Amino acid sequence: xxxxxxxxxxxxxxxxxxxxxxxxxxxxxxxxxxxxxxxxxxxxxxxxxxxxxxxxxxxxxxxxxxxxxxxxxxxxxxxxxxxxxxxxxxxxxxxxxxxxxxxxxxxxxxxxxxxxxxxxxxxxxxxxxxxxxxxxxxxxxxxxxxxxxxxxxxxxxxxxxxxxxxxxxxxxxxxxxxxxxxxxxxxxxxxxxxxxxxxxxxxxxxxxxxxxxxxxxxxxxxxxxxxxxxxxxxxxxxxxxxxxxxxxxxxxxxxxxxxxxxxxxxxxxxxxxxxxxxxxxxxxxxxxxxxxxxxxxxxxxxxxxxxxxxxxxxxxxxx
Amino acid sequence: xxxxxxxxxxxxxxxxxxxxxxxxxxxxxxxxxxxxxxxxxxxxxxxxxxxxxxxxxxxxxxxxxxxxxxxxxxxxxxxxxxxxxxxxxxxxxxxxxxxxxxxxxxxxxxxxxxxxxxxxxxxxxxxxxxxxxxxxxxxxxxxxxxxxxxxxxxxxxxxxxxxxxxxxxxxxxxxxxxxxxxxxxxx
Numbered sequence: 001x002x003x004x005x006x007x008x009x010x011x012x013x014x015x016x017x018x019x020x021x022x023x024x025x026x027x028x029x030x031x032x033x034x035x036x037x038x039x040x041x042x043x044x045x046x047x048x049x050x051x052x053x054x055x056x057x058x059x060x061x062x063x064x065x066x067x068x069x070x071x072x073x074x075x076x077x078x079x080x081x082x083x084x085x086x087x088x089x090x091x092x093x094x095x096x097x098x099x100x101x102x103x104x105x106x107x108x109x110x111x112x113x114x115x116x117x118x119x120x121x122x123x124x125x126x127x128x129x130x131x132x133x134x135x136x137x138x139x140x141x142x143x144x145x146x147x148x149x150x151x152x153x154x155x156x157x158x159x160x161x162x163x164x165x166x167x168x169x170x171x172x173x174x175x176x177x178x179x180x181x182x183x184x185x186x187x188x189x190x191x192x193x194x195x196x197x198x199x200x201x202x203x204x205x206x207x208x209x210x211x212x213x214x215x216x217x218x219x220x221x222x223x224x225x226x227x228x229x230x231x232x233x234x235x236x237x238x239x240x241x242x243x244x245x246x247x248x249x250x251x252x253x254x255x256x257x258x259x260x261x262x263x264x265x266x267x268x269x270x271x272x273x274x275x276x277x278x279x280x281x282x283x284x285x286x287x288x289x290x291x292x293x294x295x296x297x298x299x300x301x302x303x304x305x306x307x308x309x310x311x312x313x314x315x316x317x318x319x
Numbered sequence: 320x321x322x323x324x325x326x327x328x329x330x331x332x333x334x335x336x337x338x339x340x341x342x343x344x345x346x347x348x349x350x351x352x353x354x355x356x357x358x359x360x361x362x363x364x365x366x367x368x369x370x371x372x373x374x375x376x377x378x379x380x381x382x383x384x385x386x387x388x389x390x391x392x393x394x395x396x397x398x399x400x401x402x403x404x405x406x407x408x409x410x411x412x413x414x415x416x417x418x419x420x421x422x423x424x425x426x427x428x429x430x431x432x433x434x435x436x437x438x439x440x441x442x443x444x445x446x447x448x449x450x451x452x453x454x455x456x457x458x459x460x461x462x463x464x465x466x467x468x469x470x471x472x473x474x475x476x477x478x479x480x481x482x483x484x485x486x487x488x489x490x491x492x493x494x495x496x497x498x499x500x501x502x503x504x505x506x
Contacts, residue, residue: 223497238490239351241344241468247490256496264497267351288361288490 336444445472
């Protein structure tokens with residue numbers, strides 16, 4: 001080493017290694033101007049804040065701000081003196097081999113761990129927190145974007161379905177009750193007399209009995225209607241003020257009972273004149289959720305035209 | 320044919336002039352019975368019913384045993400809000416007339432309209448007295464439907480209403496079971 005005052009040149013290759021091995025005897029000191037004595041001389045401070053004075057003879061070697069590995073001794077008065085052994089620079093650290101560097105790093109870390117620990121921990125935590133937060137925010141933004149797109153798509157579908165339902169409702173709504181003239185299915189050929197069905201009625205998948213679009217209901221007595229399609233046990237019966245329509249709604253809490261496909265209604269004979277064997281047009285009304293029976297007008301108290309007298313077999317009755 | 324179509328998301332309130340409806344229903348004995356619940360459900364359809372009001376009048380000092388009071392209680396049990404004015408008076412010729420009911424209905428309807436409690440008001444009455452109130456409700460941006468009988472509705476009501484429904488052919492009068500006197504045997 002060119003600035004070696006005390007024959008430290010031989011330390012460079014092996015001496016420094018020995019220093020590293022014997023690191024506990026040496027101290028790393030950073031020298032600064034001695035403020036207490038008017039800026040004369042260089043001093044350093046150890047970990048416990050004790051002042052160490054640069055031994056005389058090394059003033060030309062050691063500069064302010066430099067870090068040296070020093071041997072520290074104390075005289076009888078308790079004053080400490082540092083004898084610089086080796087300057088520690090970054091280039092020197094980089095030039096050392098890996099093992100030596102690690103040894104110095106470990107030593108420096110062990111000596112200063114308590115001082116560096118909190119600062120490093122705080123800095124590490126801050127950097128890690130920032131990194132993690134950024135990643136989480138990025139992921140959340142992506143998820144929120146996906147969800148918003150999904151919501152927008154569902155809202156569009158909902159609007160389309162609403163529009164379709166409103167269109168259907170507008171098409172099917174009617175001001176007056178009218179029975180269709182064309183039955184979707186005819187339960188039996190027009191010319192046959194009324195007979196009970198032998199086979200069981202088919203059931204819709206929701207458990208309600210199958211009802212054709214239009215069919216006939218028989219007047220069983222002055223106060224009774226009878227039909228093979230009266231399959232419930234109890235029902236409500238409503239009539240229109242005009243006495244033209246009777247609505248039968250099967251319901252578990254209905255006030256009128258149905259036995260053997262027959263419903264007996266109080267006061268029916270006063271509302272609709274009884275004609276033996278009369279049959280009335282009926283259909284299932286989706287609007288009123290029940291079987292709608294068409295009663296003949298009070299102006300023509302005769303029975304509704306029966307199937308046998310209908311002029312057109314494909315259209316058993318007309319309103 | 321109507322200009323307006325029903326919307327399933329409309330908020331509906333129903334206002335029933337009870338005496339007006341009762342007077343128009345022909346009776347054959349005690350049958351059939353007016354089923355206001357059924358009528359309300361038919362008129363409202365699939366829309367959201369916010370509230371249904373029944374406006375009626377009664378005589379003062381009536382007790383719970385009075386038939387009219389029992390009827391009103393039954394309506395309340397069905398969910399109707401019954402506003403009964405103790406304003407039934409007897410005229411010199413012995414007729415009973417009700418006072419305050421029409422104005423009460425009009426005020427209630429207008430108040431709810433201005434407070435934006437409904438989108439559609441259904442007035443079950445054919446009385447022409449409600450026309451100004453209906454117009455004010457329409458001016459508040461609401462729709463007014465009138466439901467009444469063909470023979471008793473005033474033409475001005477029909478012209479003012481956005482939708483008019485005839486009650487004559489709507490089956491809402493409830494029939495009772497036949498009393499068992501041997502039943503009908505088809506003979």
